[in-house]
Amino acid sequence: MSLLQHASFFTSAARLDQLPLPGAPEVCFVGRSNSGKSTAINVLTNQRRLAFSSKTPGRTRLINMFGLPDPLDPESQIGFLVDLPGYGYASVAHRAREEWADILGGYLQSRPSLAGIVLLIDIRRGVTDLDRRLANWIAPTGRPVLALLTKADKFAYGQRQNTVFAVKKELADIGALNAIPFSATARIGLEEATAQIENWISPQVVP
Numbered sequence: 663m664s665l666l667q668h669a670s671f672f673t674s675a676a677r678l679d680q681l682p683l684p685g686a687p688e689v690c691f692v693g694r695s696n697s698g699k700s701t702a703i704n705v706l707t708n709q710r711r712l713a714f715s716s717k718t719p720g721r722t723r724l725i726n727m728f729g730l731p732d733p734l735d736p737e738s739q740i741g742f743l744v745d746l747p748g749y750g751y752a753s754v755a756h757r758a759r760e761e762w763a764d765i766l767g768g769y770l771q772s773r774p775s776l777a778g779i780v781l782l783i784d785i786r787r788g789v790t791d792l793d794r795r796l797a798n799w800i801a802p803t804g805r806p807v808l809a810l811l812t813k814a815d816k817f818a819y820g821q822r823q824n825t826v827f828a829v830k831k832e833l834a835d836i837g838a839l840n841a842i843p844f845s846a847t848a849r850i851g852l853e854e855a856t857a858q859i860e861n862w863i864s865p866q867v868v869p
Contacts, residue, residue: 665730665860669707669743672729678768681725684775687741688727689862692766693782694792695748698812698846702782703728703745705846706856713745723747725769730863741777741863744769767799778806778862780855785811785825785843789832797833806838808858814843814850 675681693699703713712728725746732740746766770779779800783793800807809829814822822843829841840858844851 664706664708664856665733665740665863666706666743666856667708668731669709669712669728670731671712672727672739672742674724674726676724678725678765678772681727681769681773684773686739686775687777687863688744688773688775689741689778689780689859690744690746690769690773690776691780691782692746692770692796693748694784694790694796697748697782697784699745699748699782701846702780702810702812702844702855703743705849705852706859707743725765742775743859766796770799770805771803776803776805778808778859779803780859781807781809783809783811783829785814785822786816788825789829794832797836801836804837806862807833807836807840808855809833809839809841810844810851810855811841812844812846815845815848817843 673682691699691703700713704710707728713726725744728743728745729739730741730743732738746769770776781793781796781800783789789797811822811825811829817825826841826843830839833839833841842851842854844855
């Protein structure tokens with residue numbers, strides 16, 4: 663069983679200073695509102711309702727942390743999955759959007775325990791202006807990024823690969839970037855994404 667499937671809710675925070683002290687490696691999920699972030703977390707952890715998917719995009723405003731128990735010490739956490747608020751939904755007031763921007767940018771740029779970033783991008787839209795803004799926050803951190811191109815089942819194989827190439831080219835300034843087609847419904851990219859995230863949490867030593 664995947665390490666991720668043992669995930670359980672740990673805590674929520676409305677502000678950065680409410681987060682627990684940095685410790686075990688954290689992998690955060692970030693993306694434009696309605697990009698399929700909650701759905702991706704649920705399928706990766708094989709749990710239907712771990713991450714809350716609101717019917718009103720942009721409503722979830724909390725940083726939600728899910729703990730991954732240490733197999734050798736189930737009372738402690740070997741790592742965390744962190745669901746950051748969806749960014750940039752048009753119906754949200756400008757002031758609220760900027761507050762979220764401060765939280766997102768602050769977490770991405772200053773959280774010392776952040777081991778990797780999962781960036782959700784709708785494969786049908788490609789890199790939008792909002793995705794580009796997120797990338798601008800991410801690039802200076804030097805953290806590795808896994809771009810999940812969601813809704814990949816909507817494209818044929820060749821079209822998926824062309825979009826992956828285009829996204830890698832457009833986001834080349836991030837540096838350590840891996841981009842893969844991903845579909846929660848068709849389970850495309852699930853194994854590769856799981857392996858990448860698990861390795862960020864608990865790196866495998868290759869002899």
